[in-house]
Amino acid sequence: MPSIAHLSDVHFGRHDPGAVDAILADLKELQPTLVVISGDFTQRAKRSQFRLAHAFLVEIEALGLPWLAVPGNHDVPLYDVARRFLSPLRRYRRYITPDLAPRFVAPGLAVVGINTARSLTWSDGRVSRDQIEAIAAAFGDADPEAARVLVTHHPLVELPWGEDGASLKAAGRARRALDAASVAGVEMLLAGHHHRSFTGSAATFRAANGAVLVVQAGTATSTRVRGEANSYNLIRTSPGSAEIEVRARTTEAFETVRVERHRLVDGVWAAEPRP
Numbered sequence: 001m002p003s004i005a006h007l008s009d010v011h012f013g014r015h016d017p018g019a020v021d022a023i024l025a026d027l028k029e030l031q032p033t034l035v036v037i038s039g040d041f042t043q044r045a046k047r048s049q050f051r052l053a054h055a056f057l058v059e060i061e062a063l064g065l066p067w068l069a070v071p072g073n074h075d076v077p078l079y080d081v082a083r084r085f086l087s088p089l090r091r092y093r094r095y096i097t098p099d100l101a102p103r104f105v106a107p108g109l110a111v112v113g114i115n116t117a118r119s120l121t122w123s124d125g126r127v128s129r130d131q132i133e134a135i136a137a138a139f140g141d142a143d144p145e146a147a148r149v150l151v152t153h154h155p156l157v158e159l160p161w162g163e164d165g166a167s168l169k170a171a172g173r174a175r176r177a178l179d180a181a182s183v184a185g186v187e188m189l190l191a192g193h194h195h196r197s198f199t200g201s202a203a204t205f206r207a208a209n210g211a212v213l214v215v216q217a218g219t220a221t222s223t224r225v226r227g228e229a230n231s232y233n234l235i236r237t238s239p240g241s242a243e244i245e246v247r248a249r250t251t252e253a254f255e256t257v258r259v260e261r262h263r264l265v266d267g268v269w270a271a272e273p274r275p
């Protein structure tokens with residue numbers, strides 16, 4: 001069964017070096033099929049921060065693990081206005097990857113990433129009309145038996161948060177992108193940005209999208225945590241079922257703090273009761 005280590009919001013420049021070492025040790029031990037990093041490689045898109053992020057990717061490669069990445073809003077400069085609007089992702093392209101629409105295929109797995117980081121809607125991100133059209137094409141030749149996974153930095157659904165019915169924002173044009181993902185047979189959306197881990201069916205947000213599972217990662221290594229320890233998701237998929245193991249750094253090492261199992265029943269992801 002293929003497995004994905006889903007990391008997000010590593011934020012080099014405002015990272016915990018101990019968490020970086022611990023996560024590399026964990027990846028070495030667990031040997032996932034693929035490492036996904038769903039954006040915010042840096043804190044302020046500085047060259048020195050991108051160099052640290054690049055070194056992290058080199059370490060992942062040295063473990064023999066393939067990786068797939070998308071940029072986050074923090075990988076676009078915020079205060080350097082000239083760079084923000086004239087060459088927003090130049091450093092990302094140079095130090096991380098020039099590929100802003102990455103794909104990864106392995107037996108049982110088809111993973112596609114799209115870039116939601118923008119200069120103008122810096123914080124919230126956006127999906128373009130072209131990207132929405134490209135979602136269908138990107139999975140067009142995928143093995144029908146493979147789990148189809150779409151990776152963005154900004155979530156494509158508003159996430160519930162707090163007890164007063166508040167929610168965390170989704171990317172611009174998220175609803176249309178989510179519909180396109182549904183039509184393309186995407187089983188799972190991987191994203192970050194809010195530094196909070198979450199898993200649930202998209203049916204909660206829009207009934208028609210019930211066959212899409214929303215998986216959010218917390219921040220893997222940033223010191224800017226929002227009430228949660230540093231964490232990442234270890235995801236195992238097989239047709240019609242998904243297991244999300246949340247591994248958090250509650251002490252020195254990352255360890256399993258939660259396992260969520262979901263099964264596709266009548267076209268809607270349903271959580272299995274926790275043992």
Ligand SMILES: [Fe+2]
Pocket residue numbers: 009011040072074193194195
């Ligand atoms: Fe972030």
Ligand SMILES: [Fe+2]
Pocket residue numbers: 040072073074153192193194
């Ligand atoms: Fe972000």
